[in-house]
Amino acid sequence: MKKRNKNLAFSANKLRLDVLEMAYKAGSGHLGGSFSCAEILTCLYRSFLQVKPEQPDWPERDRFILSKGHAAPILYAMLSTLGFFSKDDLMTLRKFGSHLQGHPDMRKTPGIDLSSGSLGMGLSTGIGMAWTARQIKQNWRVFVLAGDGELDEGQNWEAAMLAAKLNLPNLILIVDCNGVQLDGTTDDIMPLGNLEEKFQAFGWRSEIVDGHDCAALSSGIEVGLEHNGPFVLLARTVKGKGVAFMEGNHEWHGKALSEEEYLIAKRMLEQIC
Amino acid sequence: MLTEIEKPKPMRQIFGEHLVKLSKTNPEMVVLDADVSCSTQTCLFGKAFPDRFINCGIAEANMVSVAAGIAAAGLRPVISSFAYLLATRALDQIRSQIAYNSLPVIIAGGYAGLSDFADGGSHQSIEDLAIFSSMPNMTVICPGDANEVELALEMAMRHEGPVYIRLSRAETPRLASEQPFEIGKAITYKHGEDIALLSTGQMLPRVLEAAELLSKAEIKAEVLHLHTVKPIDEQAVLGVARKCKAVVTCEENSVKGGLGSIVASLLSQKQPTDMRMIGISDAFGQSGSYDDLLEHYGLSPSHITMVVKKMLSQELRRQTGLQARNVM
Numbered sequence: 363m364k365k366r367n368k369n370l371a372f373s374a375n376k377l378r379l380d381v382l383e384m385a386y387k388a389g390s391g392h393l394g395g396s397f398s399c400a401e402i403l404t405c406l407y408r409s410f411l412q413v414k415p416e417q418p419d420w421p422e423r424d425r426f427i428l429s430k431g432h433a434a435p436i437l438y439a440m441l442s443t444l445g446f447f448s449k450d451d452l453m454t455l456r457k458f459g460s461h462l463q464g465h466p467d468m469r470k471t472p473g474i475d476l477s478s479g480s481l482g483m484g485l486s487t488g489i490g491m492a493w494t495a496r497q498i499k500q501n502w503r504v505f506v507l508a509g510d511g512e513l514d515e516g517q518n519w520e521a522a523m524l525a526a527k528l529n530l531p532n533l534i535l536i537v538d539c540n541g542v543q544l545d546g547t548t549d550d551i552m553p554l555g556n557l558e559e560k561f562q563a564f565g566w567r568s569e570i571v572d573g574h575d576c577a578a579l580s581s582g583i584e585v586g587l588e589h590n591g592p593f594v595l596l597a598r599t600v601k602g603k604g605v606a607f608m609e610g611n612h613e614w615h616g617k618a619l620s621e622e623e624y625l626i627a628k629r630m631l632e633q634i635c
Numbered sequence: 636m637l638t639e640i641e642k643p644k645p646m647r648q649i650f651g652e653h654l655v656k657l658s659k660t661n662p663e664m665v666v667l668d669a670d671v672s673c674s675t676q677t678c679l680f681g682k683a684f685p686d687r688f689i690n691c692g693i694a695e696a697n698m699v700s701v702a703a704g705i706a707a708a709g710l711r712p713v714i715s716s717f718a719y720l721l722a723t724r725a726l727d728q729i730r731s732q733i734a735y736n737s738l739p740v741i742i743a744g745g746y747a748g749l750s751d752f753a754d755g756g757s758h759q760s761i762e763d764l765a766i767f768s769s770m771p772n773m774t775v776i777c778p779g780d781a782n783e784v785e786l787a788l789e790m791a792m793r794h795e796g797p798v799y800i801r802l803s804r805a806e807t808p809r810l811a812s813e814q815p816f817e818i819g820k821a822i823t824y825k826h827g828e829d830i831a832l833l834s835t836g837q838m839l840p841r842v843l844e845a846a847e848l849l850s851k852a853e854i855k856a857e858v859l860h861l862h863t864v865k866p867i868d869e870q871a872v873l874g875v876a877r878k879c880k881a882v883v884t885c886e887e888n889s890v891k892g893g894l895g896s897i898v899a900s901l902l903s904q905k906q907p908t909d910m911r912m913i914g915i916s917d918a919f920g921q922s923g924s925y926d927d928l929l930e931h932y933g934l935s936p937s938h939i940t941m942v943v944k945k946m947l948s949q950e951l952r953r954q955t956g957l958q959a960r961n962v963m
Contacts, residue, residue: 425708468707468736476707480731483700487732490704490712493689497665497710517728520697528689 370576374400380439396436398540415445418472429484430509446473482515492533511543526565540601573597641809651676699728706738718744718760748887750804759920765892779839781809786816821871827855831875845939890914
């Protein structure tokens with residue numbers, strides 16, 4: 363088990379290296395919020411999501427929604443690693459004619475279940491998908507990854523009420539709580555208060571885990587899958603995780619890399635691997 | 636000729652009843668409302684099929700995104716609320732999720748135009764045609780009678796992308812039409828060559844009445860009904876413009892960005908034609924009786940008639956002036 367978690371951590375960091383390369387080649391792209399959710403995505407795709415890379419639209423697959431659509435680069439890196447499309451495609455990120463748009467596009471990229479980019483909508487759409495699974499008597503589950511910054515959008519709380527009303531057991535929300543949004547820290551821009559208690563007050567079960575610890579993430583998701591109702595996993599993470607000069611710095615939400623920065627960051631991530 | 640084959644009924648009632656009827660042949664159909672189901676009449680569906688109905692509460696944005704998930708997962712949602720709320724409060728969700736992904740969602744905008752007359756300008760929807768017509772992948776239908784409400788719903792259920800259906804709170808007749816209803820195809824209700832009257836939505840019966848009044852004054856009006864505003868039936872519009880030489884568009888919407896703007900954009904590029912736009916002129920609505928409002932904003936049959944007569948007399952003066960100059 364320990365070895366498996368170590369392998370997951372290794373895979374997660376490999377994704378960061380892919381993303382660094384992609385964003386450097388593209389001249390733009392969101393590094394901070396991609397790096398903070400590397401372990402979350404790895405854990406989900408390697409241990410939980412039932413998907414078929416050779417048949418991306420397999421009707422019985424589990425659904426994944428990246429509500430924080432700006433972290434598209436790391437989702438693309440994950441999907442290509444699993445074989446949804448060629449790894450060579452990654453270097454076409456944000457280029458004209460590429461299927462890898464700046465934000466996820468379900469009509470262009472194999473393996474994307476929902477286009478995103480405009481924030482605060484993913485949870486609602488996950489509810490629609492989870493309700494449909496129940497309606498048509500399918501066992502697939504819906505996993506939504508949201509950012510903590512996007513919880514500023516009131517729609518999330520409309521959705522939180524509806525999920526409790528519909529009592530959907532096949533819906534899991536994971537919040538990448540990196541504490542930083544575009545303009546600054548979440549505490550400065552819009553204090554979120556006690557998210558654990560907030561979700562509980564909305565009728566959800568909530569758990570807090572270290573979002574960079576694959577073992578903790580896995581057990582947290584297991585708890586959610588056992589729970590018979592809406593469940594949120596609040597994953598404490600570090601924005602820009604793995605690159606010292608990016609960590610916790612809001613300027614790296616969507617900043618372009620210079621050659622020097624790229625080389626330093628690459629060295630730092632390679633040391634972790 | 637205006638042939639009513641059934642007494643007028645509220646359009647919302649026709650919509651609500653037809654949803655229930657369609658549910659039997661469309662098992663994939665589900666309905667969502669945002670706490671106005673008793674007004675929009677989706678409550679009829681909710682009562683008949685409680686497990687296929689979600690009342691999302693007063694949260695339109697969430698309702699739209701939930702519907703996007705339902706459509707992406709394979710069912711066919713109909714979402715219902717007041718037209719102005721869908722077009723403005725939930726605009727980002729409709730744009731970024733439903734239109735961007737071309738998801739097969741039927742967006743039923745109730746109480747459109749001035750039909751929520753007593754509630755006032757805050758509730759009257761005069762921008763929705765412009766907003767939804769500007770959206771790629773979106774089809775926009777404004778039914779003009781009971782048949783069109785039912786057929787629009789049926790066609791939209793089989794359509795591949797999203798469809799906005801604009802519905803009135805007011806009573807609407809059931810008219811006899813010789814042409815089939817097809818998305819994107821205009822219907823000719825009356826032939827004439829002096830003036831082309833282009834109607835959409837609940838303006839249809841008023842335009843037909845105006846055409847009757849005009850015929851008494853020896854003016855023969857062609858009535859072309861554009862139940863589909865997007866995509867507009869270009870061939871039909873260009874055809875009546877060539878035939879009649881003058882065009883008047885009639886809509887219960889702002890003239891900015893609605894049917895008039897779409898027709899003007901088409902004609903100015905392909906068939907420059909003298910035209911007038913009848914609609915609400917860049918102003919919000921207000922409380923009053925429906926008839927008072929239609930009169931005030933110039934949407935009554937008598938106002939349409941007046942505009943046409945004035946337009947044709949100006950044209951006559953212009954032609955006479957030209958002849959006089961030629962003689963000199």
